[in-house]
Amino acid sequence: MRAVLITGGGLVAALLLPLLLIAGLLGGLAAAPPANAVNAAAIPALAAEHLETIATVTATACPELPPLWVIAHVQAESSWNPAAFSSDRNGGAAGLYQLNEASWTDAGGAAWSASPPTADADILQPDEHLRRALPWVCANLRIAAAHLQATGKPTSALDGMLVCHIAGCGRLTGSATGIPAAGEAGCNRTCADVIANYLNRVHTLVAQYGAAAGPVSVEDLPAPTPFEGPSALCTADDPTGGRCLTPATRHAHDEIVRAFGHPGPDAPVRSAGCWDEHAWNPDSDHPRGQACDYFPAAAGQFPQGQELQNGWRLATWLRTHAAALKVKYLIWQGRFWSPDTPDTDGWGRPYTGGGVYNPADATGGHFDHLHVSFRE
Numbered sequence: 001m002r003a004v005l006i007t008g009g010g011l012v013a014a015l016l017l018p019l020l021l022i023a024g025l026l027g028g029l030a031a032a033p034p035a036n037a038v039n040a041a042a043i044p045a046l047a048a049e050h051l052e053t054i055a056t057v058t059a060t061a062c063p064e065l066p067p068l069w070v071i072a073h074v075q076a077e078s079s080w081n082p083a084a085f086s087s088d089r090n091g092g093a094a095g096l097y098q099l100n101e102a103s104w105t106d107a108g109g110a111a112w113s114a115s116p117p118t119a120d121a122d123i124l125q126p127d128e129h130l131r132r133a134l135p136w137v138c139a140n141l142r143i144a145a146a147h148l149q150a151t152g153k154p155t156s157a158l159d160g161m162l163v164c165h166i167a168g169c170g171r172l173t174g175s176a177t178g179i180p181a182a183g184e185a186g187c188n189r190t191c192a193d194v195i196a197n198y199l200n201r202v203h204t205l206v207a208q209y210g211a212a213a214g215p216v217s218v219e220d221l222p223a224p225t226p227f228e229g230p231s232a233l234c235t236a237d238d239p240t241g242g243r244c245l246t247p248a249t250r251h252a253h254d255e256i257v258r259a260f261g262h263p264g265p266d267a268p269v270r271s272a273g274c275w276d277e278h279a280w281n282p283d284s285d286h287p288r289g290q291a292c293d294y295f296p297a298a299a300g301q302f303p304q305g306q307e308l309q310n311g312w313r314l315a316t317w318l319r320t321h322a323a324a325l326k327v328k329y330l331i332w333q334g335r336f337w338s339p340d341t342p343d344t345d346g347w348g349r350p351y352t353g354g355g356v357y358n359p360a361d362a363t364g365g366h367f368d369h370l371h372v373s374f375r376e
Helices: 045-049 051-061 067-078 101-106 126-151 157-167 169-173 189-209 247-260 305-320
Strands: 271-273 291-295 327-332 335-337 370-374
Touching: 045 051, 045 067, 051 067, 051 126, 067 126, 067 157, 067 189, 101 126, 126 157, 126 169, 157 169, 157 189, 247 291, 247 305, 247 370, 305 327, 305 370
Parallel strands: none
Antiparallel strands: 271 291, 291 370, 327 335, 327 370
């Protein structure tokens, strides 16, 4: 980090929670992926070497910080080069997380005897760096989470953490959404673009390093009744508030409700939307009543923990019963799947956005919602 600006800080105390071990590559359909599962074959070699340290420290000191995000964040900062050093007005930034000397000593590390630090400096030792820097980064995360919860700003806590890291928490607190636009929180256009590009970079790496496979067991869920009605235009009511649905789309939505319950804040599906004009994308199936979006978490946020698992459950259930429900394709977690699409590096293939959406964005990349289109 070139210029972390945070008041206070210090080590997050106390190892309170039991060790959380990270799973490697996913197995078959019966294996449930952990939240933000790491694809150990895709991450940098040094990250894989220190994965146990990352899992231990995050589980005990900061369980709300997914190891996958640690790996992506460090890659965006230093490309996992423990000796990385960049000069700046604060005397330079060093190590995996690119911390300046003040931040490093605040985290409990030793002051530098030279700039750049000498090869034996603790900030350049990967294991030592992670054990000290991760609780310090967690302090940023908790400051961001508390502010965002108190103000109701739509930015996720993890993105708030990134804003604090790259530009200082003042940019988070001084902006309307938590991510400053040009003219907010002392941020000009260049500053706003740097922050936006930084967030997009980390999001892209999260998708790249995450376990590409995502199917989980759905044997406990009821199989849907196959659609056998006639093909028709958009003539059925849309229970999500839109203009209309095709009979096949309405049937599939009703079967999803039967298996997962009605959308709601405490349900596996938090919200759903089907028919929509989608004027910005005339090729969309939404204005034809042949598509629905299902949100396991709040719109605009990257789902974590059980919410992410709920999304994978729905995606797996729809894929398993694609023929019975006339599923044309699914988009979820930056991946595209159709019955005619072979799996590449796991589940479906990478989703590009089709020139319409930003695939690194929570909504554009379909991380916050599962899109399903139907053939009829």
